[in-house]
Amino acid sequence: MTITSIPAPAQTPAAAPANIAELGLRESATFDRATIADIQRAAATGVYDIRGWGAKRKVPHFDDLLFLGASMSRYPLEGYREKCDTDVVLGDRHASRPLHLQTPVTIAGMSFGALSANAKEALGRGASEVGTSTTTGDGGMTPEERGQSKHLVYQYLPSRYGMNPDDLRKADAIEIVLGQGAKPGGGGMLLGQKITERVAGMRTLPVGIDQRSASRHPDWTGPDDLEIKIGELREITDWKTPIYVKIGASRPYYDTALAVKSGADVVVVDGMQGGTAATQQVFIENVGIPTLAAIPQAVQALQELGVHRKVQLIVSGGIRTGADVAKAMALGADAVAIGTAALIALGDNDPRYAAEYAALGSAAGFYDDFQDGRDPAGITTQDPQLSSRLDPVAAGKRLANYLRVLTMEAQTIARACGKSHLHNLEPEDLVALTIEASAMARVPLAGTSWIPGVQGSF
Amino acid sequence: MVTLTAPEALAPAATPAVLDLADAPVRELNQSLHNAVDGQSWTVTNPEGKHSLAVGINADVSVTVEGHAGYYAAGMHQKGDVTINGNAGVGLAENIMSGTVHVKGDASQSAAATGHGGLVVIDGNAGARCGISMKGVDIVVGGNIGHMSAFMAQAGRLVVCGDAGDALGDSIYEARIYVQGTVASLGADCIEKPLREEHLAELAELLAAAGRPDNPADFKRYGSARNLYHFHVDNSTAY
Numbered sequence: 001m002t003i004t005s006i007p008a009p010a011q012t013p014a015a016a017p018a019n020i021a022e023l024g025l026r027e028s029a030t031f032d033r034a035t036i037a038d039i040q041r042a043a044a045t046g047v048y049d050i051r052g053w054g055a056k057r058k059v060p061h062f063d064d065l066l067f068l069g070a071s072m073s074r075y076p077l078e079g080y081r082e083k084c085d086t087d088v089v090l091g092d093r094h095a096s097r098p099l100h101l102q103t104p105v106t107i108a109g110m111s112f113g114a115l116s117a118n119a120k121e122a123l124g125r126g127a128s129e130v131g132t133s134t135t136t137g138d139g140g141m142t143p144e145e146r147g148q149s150k151h152l153v154y155q156y157l158p159s160r161y162g163m164n165p166d167d168l169r170k171a172d173a174i175e176i177v178l179g180q181g182a183k184p185g186g187g188g189m190l191l192g193q194k195i196t197e198r199v200a201g202m203r204t205l206p207v208g209i210d211q212r213s214a215s216r217h218p219d220w221t222g223p224d225d226l227e228i229k230i231g232e233l234r235e236i237t238d239w240k241t242p243i244y245v246k247i248g249a250s251r252p253y254y255d256t257a258l259a260v261k262s263g264a265d266v267v268v269v270d271g272m273q274g275g276t277a278a279t280q281q282v283f284i285e286n287v288g289i290p291t292l293a294a295i296p297q298a299v300q301a302l303q304e305l306g307v308h309r310k311v312q313l314i315v316s317g318g319i320r321t322g323a324d325v326a327k328a329m330a331l332g333a334d335a336v337a338i339g340t341a342a343l344i345a346l347g348d349n350d351p352r353y354a355a356e357y358a359a360l361g362s363a364a365g366f367y368d369d370f371q372d373g374r375d376p377a378g379i380t381t382q383d384p385q386l387s388s389r390l391d392p393v394a395a396g397k398r399l400a401n402y403l404r405v406l407t408m409e410a411q412t413i414a415r416a417c418g419k420s421h422l423h424n425l426e427p428e429d430l431v432a433l434t435i436e437a438s439a440m441a442r443v444p445l446a447g448t449s450w451i452p453g454v455q456g457s458f
Numbered sequence: 459m460v461t462l463t464a465p466e467a468l469a470p471a472a473t474p475a476v477l478d479l480a481d482a483p484v485r486e487l488n489q490s491l492h493n494a495v496d497g498q499s500w501t502v503t504n505p506e507g508k509h510s511l512a513v514g515i516n517a518d519v520s521v522t523v524e525g526h527a528g529y530y531a532a533g534m535h536q537k538g539d540v541t542i543n544g545n546a547g548v549g550l551a552e553n554i555m556s557g558t559v560h561v562k563g564d565a566s567q568s569a570a571a572t573g574h575g576g577l578v579v580i581d582g583n584a585g586a587r588c589g590i591s592m593k594g595v596d597i598v599v600g601g602n603i604g605h606m607s608a609f610m611a612q613a614g615r616l617v618v619c620g621d622a623g624d625a626l627g628d629s630i631y632e633a634r635i636y637v638q639g640t641v642a643s644l645g646a647d648c649i650e651k652p653l654r655e656e657h658l659a660e661l662a663e664l665l666a667a668a669g670r671p672d673n674p675a676d677f678k679r680y681g682s683a684r685n686l687y688h689f690h691v692d693n694s695t696a697y
Contacts (some may be wrong), residue, residue, distance in 0.1 A: 047689075160572035160591060163516050163553055165534040192688055204574070204593040204612045205631055209687040212629070214610060218590040219549040219568035225529070228509050229549075232530040235488045236514030 021165065038281075048282060050189065052114075052370030052380065054182050054275035054318070054340055059290040061273065062324040064437030065430050066446060069416040077415040084411040085421040088335050090312045091242020091265035096100055098242055098265075099151055099173055102131030103407040104335035104422060107342050108270075108316050109155045109175065109246075111137025113190055113199040113211075114277030114370065115343075116387035117144050118395070119379040122346050124148030125392060126183055126399025130407070134192030135175060135337070138188055138213050140202045141167040144379035148396075153244065156233070158187065158214040161203040165236055173266070174233055174241055176226070178217075178255070179248025181274030181317040184288045189278055194373040196382045223258040229262045244268050249294035249317065250287070256301035260311050268337065269298045271317025277380065278371035290326075291317035291438035299332030308332065309423075322409020329410070330425035331441060338406075345402035346395040347377045474522070480504035483538045484511060494519045507547065512540050515557070534558040535576060548585075553597050565603075567604065570597045573614065579668040586623065589616045592633055598668035608635055609645065617664050619672050627680050631687075635680040636661050638672060647686040653679045 016457035027033065041049060077084060092098035107127050111451075112120050114137060121144040127134040133151035140162020146152055154171030156163065168174060179185065190211040191198075200207040220229045230243050245259040246268035259267045271291025276284065295315055298358075302308040315328045316337035328336050340348075351364040353376035360367070360374060370380035378389035414422050415427045431446040432438035438445040439452035451457040466534035474516075477487050477500060487502060491512060494500075499520040509528035512521045512535075512620070519538040523592030525533070535554040543564035554573040554683055564582035571587065575594025577580035580597070589597050589611055598617040605623035608616050611633035628645020635648075653675075661674040 160553060163572060164555055164574065165516065165536055165553075168514075169533070188688070206687070209631075210689050212610070215590065218587065218609075219552045219571040225548065228529045232510040232513050232533050232549075232552075235484065235510045236534050238489060238492060239485070246593075374596070 015201065015273075024409050025234065026275055048280050050191070050278050050371050051281055051284070051368045052277050052279075053284075053368035055272050055284050056246075057270065057285050060292050060434065060437045060440050061290060061318060062292060062327045064433045065327050065441055065443065066433060067323075067326070067330075067417060067429055068431060069212075069413075070418045074418045076418050077420060079412055079415050080350055082415065083420060084415050086407050086411060088312070088423070089372030090140040090314070090335065091244070092264065092310055093265040093307075095240060095242040095265055097172070097240045099133060101133060101151065101335070103403060104329065104333075105319075105403055105410075106132050106153075106314065106335055106337045107134035107404050108274070108337035108339035109135035109137045109153070109177065110339055110343075111139040111190075111277065112142045112145065112202070113137070113139035113194060113382070116378060116381055116390065117142060118390040118392045119343075119346060119389050120145045121148050121392040122390065122395035122399060123342060124152070125396025126342075126345070126403060127151070127402035129396065130403045132403065133172065138203075139189070139199060140164075141170065142202075146170055146230070148392075152403045155246075156219045159203075160218070161213070168233070168241075169237055171241060173244055174237070175231070175244035175246050175268065176233075176264075179246070179250070179270070180276060181248050181272050181288055181291070183275035183279045183283045184248030184250040185215060186279055186283050187215035187285070188276075191278065191373075193372045194371070194382045199382055213249045214360040225264050226258075226262040234263075241267060244314070246270060248274075249291065252289075252294040253301045256298040256313075257305060259416075260302065260305050264311060266312045266314060266334075267298065267302070268314040268316065269294050270337075271315070273318025274316055277341075290440065291315060292318075292437060295328060295333060296440070298444040300386070302332070309334065319406075322411075324411060325406050326410040326413040326422065326425055329422050330429050331427060331443075332424065341402070342399055345399045346379055347390060347398065348375075348379050350377050353377055410458055438452060471555045474499040474501040474520070476501045476503060478503045479506065479508060484508050487511065488513060491515050491517075491519065491521065505544070506586075509547070511545075515540070518557075526563070535559055545582070546580075550580075551595075554578060564601070565599075567598075570595050573597070577664075577667055583620065589614070589633070592616065596664055596667075598664055598670065600668075600670065602639070605642070606645070608633055608648075611635075613662060615660065617668070617677075619670060627682075629686065630680075630682045632682065634660075636664075636674075636677040637641065637680065638677045641678075642681070644680065647683050648680055649683045651679045653677065 088104040090099040123134045128150040134149045151172045153173040156176045190227040193206045242265040244266040245264035247255040249271045272288035312334035314335045315333040319336045356376035373381045375381040378387045430443040494517045496518040502523045505525045507528040511531045513533040516536045521540045522540045528547040531641045532540040532547040532551045540559045542561045546561045546565045548566045550565045550569040551559040552571045554576040556576040558577045561581040565580045565584045567585035569584045569588045570578040572591045574593045577596045581600045583601035587606040588603040588611045592611045592614045594613045596615045602620035608627045610629045612631040616635045618637045622641045622644040625645035627648030658674045
């Protein structure tokens with residue numbers, strides 16, 4: 001049996017009996033209903049679950065941090081009156097044409113193939129409206145995406161699907177992808193049902209077959225090679241184009257240091273809450289470290305090398321609100337990237353398709369079978385009828401609205417902390433609600449001066 | 459002192475401009491090539507294994523490197539011809555799109571990796587992972603190739619006049635491989651296939667293009683069994 005012939009598993013735990021309380025039933029914390037469903041699904045199919053979206057388990061996150069607004073010892077700025085700048089320059093270490101974005105919230109790499117052409121166009125429209133960048137993905141650069149994106153980052157991936165020097169020269173930045181937060185060390189798998197003639201053509205593969213993306217680059221094997229590879233890309237683009245290096249968060253201290261050593265202009269760190277189009281659930285939930293834990297390690301590496309704010313840091317993986325944006329920046333990021341949240345803004349998991357989600361064995365808010373190509377919202381599909389449901393103009397407007405809200409929310413918090421630019425936020429503006437978050441984010445536990453693992457923090 | 463002549467002063471097919479890398483940086487070479495117009499030719503002296511020589515060429519020019527090249531020589535090559543009268547390092551002609559790249563000596567690993575088109579000729583041997591993820595390029599190797607060559611090769615033709623190392627064509631898609639000598643082992647889903655008339659004809663064409671005297675009938679053909687094109691639970695130990 002091929003994986004494509006396996007019925008879609010239920011996305012939500014079975015409903016509990018109405019009289020569960022009266023019966024005194026107690027759910028096992030170890031074998032809860034979702035776990036039971038996973039075991040039953042594995043037993044029925046003999047294949048591990050492949051899905052999209054990203055990690056669903058609860059891990060320490062930005063919600064476990066709080067801002068210390070100004071009172072006596074800090075002086076706040078007036079909300080809606082005093083200026084709080086949001087712009088960011090990315091890639092001015094070596095490139096002659098760095099990116100100057102109006103908001104530090106960017107769109108993470110998502111491939112044409114995983115996403116429909118309309119979805120890619122909508123991402124470009126939304127990002128351009130607010131002066132930020134969007135990013136290609138494993139499928140290469142589409143004319144729609146380039147045409148609608150004022151600032152487009154071209155991903156240089158292990159698969160090199162669709163890679164060509166013309167597109168390299170059209171890009172505003174090049175992002176060398178070494179890993180993804182949802183699956184550090186793992187390659188991709190785009191199942192055959194999404195491989196239309198156009199997708200197959202861009203990837204130089206037959207229509208309808210499963211397409212495996214490599215987990216490692218074919219022509220270099222380590223940081224010394226990467227340094228030479230970056231040199232080659234700079235030569236091809238005449239040193240105009242910033243070079244990003246994206247890592248999946250697992251060893252961010254060492255990976256960031258080696259990316260800097262290799263010559264990266266920008267380091268992108270993607271935490272385990274980052275999304276994916278399709279990979280093994282066991283991978284999504286069990287490989288990598290939380291975004292919160294990754295940022296201080298990456299910042300430490302940049303600081304020790306004397307390049308913090310010179311080699312910019314973009315953080316992604318579970319960014320949802322302006323508070324998340326502000327917290328990431330306070331911990332030392334120069335910008336953030338959003339993926340899953342951007343898809344939701346476009347219309348992913350929209351309740352108006354509730355009946356169709358139910359027919360697929362899922363529900364609005366739970367749909368994650370992006371690999372199946374049957375997305376009712378028309379976003380993670382190549383089906384012409386489904387993808388035509390997404391109006392790229394209207395969806396782009398929704399994304400632009402969302403990006404504006406994220407930016408304004410972050411500004412509101414920054415002003416309350418007395419900051420005239422988002423980049424002036426600092427770890428001193430934060431405390432942690434839990435010991436775990438305190439230790440990972442390296443900010444004091446609220447109400448104390450204690451940071452677990454940091455000597456002299458009492 | 460740089461002996462470079464300004465490209466606009468060069469008439470097509472004129473005497474090659476000489477760029478001596480003992481005096482000029484690689485940046486100057488590549489910028490000159492990016493500013494070039496069709497018909498120009500260049501001779502590069504004293505390369506001394508420098509990296510990224512003649513990368514990103516996008517005009518119908520001719521470049522001859524007199525000596526050994528380092529990593530990524532003729533990377534992303536798009537038009538024209540590059541000849542290296544020496545050896546080439548890792549990633550020779552990586553992601554070549556069209557045109558020709560000819561190495562008179564040996565090439566290190568990952569030669570012509572991810573190449574989309576064009577012809578890469580290596581008169582000597584090539585290291586491991588030759589033609590890895592090739593996507594349409596044609597590669598002719600006069601000598602042997604190392605292990606894991608044509609891994610995940612998607613399209614194009616790889617001709618090996620000598621022997622092939624282990625795991626040849628592992629996880630191969632639609633690329634075609636011709637080997638005259640021995641194959642240490644075949645990778646997952648790679649099998650020997652019949653050498654029919656059309657294959658003899660295309661092999662003869664490739665050998666001729668590479669200036670090789672070999673007889674097509676002496677080669678064996680390898681390609682994908684296409685058993686792993688869809689993930690299948692029963693094949694989980696085949697990868």
